[in-house]
Amino acid sequence: MSDTPFNAPVRSRRLWDISPPVHRAAPVFPGDTPYQQQWAATLGPGCPVNVATLTLSPHVGAHADAPLHYSPEGAAVGALDLAPYLGPCRVIHAIDCGPLVQPEHLRHAMQSLPPRVLVRTYARMPQDRFDTALPAFAPRTLEGLADLGVLLVGIDSASVDPADSKTLDSHQVLRRRGLRVLENLLLDAVPEGDYELIALPLKLTEADASPVRAVLREL
Template sequence: MKKLWDISPPVHAGSPVFPGDTAYSQQWVARIGPGCPVNVSAITLSPHVGAHADAPLHYDPEGAAIGAVDLQAFIGPCRVVHAIGCGPLVRPEHIAHAMDGLPPRVLVRVYERMPQDRFDTALPAFAPETVALLADRGVVLIGIDSASIDPAESKTLDSHQTIRRRGLRVLENLLLDDVPEGDYELIALPLKLTTADASPVRAVLREL
């Protein structure tokens, strides 16, 4: 069998969220016992907790909800590119070594170890010119192991607006700590949430 890399961080009550966003919580509404054969829980969370796909609705008031987004971008050939320690922005020079023969999906690893116990207010993000360069090369999906493709303090969301204009899809909060640089098959399907601005994904990479 082909090797799988699970690139989804664990989701639980301690999972970091953007300041002010809704953290994960879970309550039991039924427990196995006399007269009840099952456990049933109710969960509350932002759709941006853990590995997730942003919908155009997240950054465009007229954009599509995640349930209406075509799934094709979220499955297929993918390249993982290391830009560890690149600083606040992934610039074109940080990924120049991996640009030959790009597949349609590119995931960029910026952390040596992704912070899973805190929100990184200094999170590394994409420079908008890097997003534009990847779009020019035929890339249809970009991803990153930080919480956003834009700096946490950004109010203009330049990289999100670049993917809006260029029609790209995006994955954030991936766990790439143990993934070598190279080519894989990506499988990271969002849920069919018909009115939501994002969706959790169970993202995996499979060796080619």
């Protein structure tokens, strides 16, 4: 039993919100469904509440892809174990690394790697437009992370594959190696280092992805 007095001050651990804002102008993959909102009910005489109706792709904002997104036999996002989305993680900077994050871009931060790795590629993540030249992961980078026991990878771009890819080679590495993934993270203000990740997907039982409110908490 702790001998700390009940009235002793408790220092709260700092949080970094790594979720970009979601609104009508939030960029989406070309052809995907943008965020839209209507009011099903509004405050007024005879109505005590506001109630919104939302239409959106589950890939809007920070989100978790499920295996169903890239495999017809893959699990829907609501069936996934939550453990990979919660726990120690490392933020690694590979800013302006070029079109693909290669193993050498991460090598400086690979010692004693925790099971979750988030990679920052942008000096400033574009939040007002879709980046058709988005940075992605080289498949061999994901293979190497999986070999080291990583369970989840994340990136601050809209996809782990180049925007024009038709083969989705890096997504297929995720499938084969059982890796979980977060995309569209906002890492602009996050120093390189170790944190606790909290980024739980919704229990959407038939969906290929889910929005997340992703945060990092200091250890």
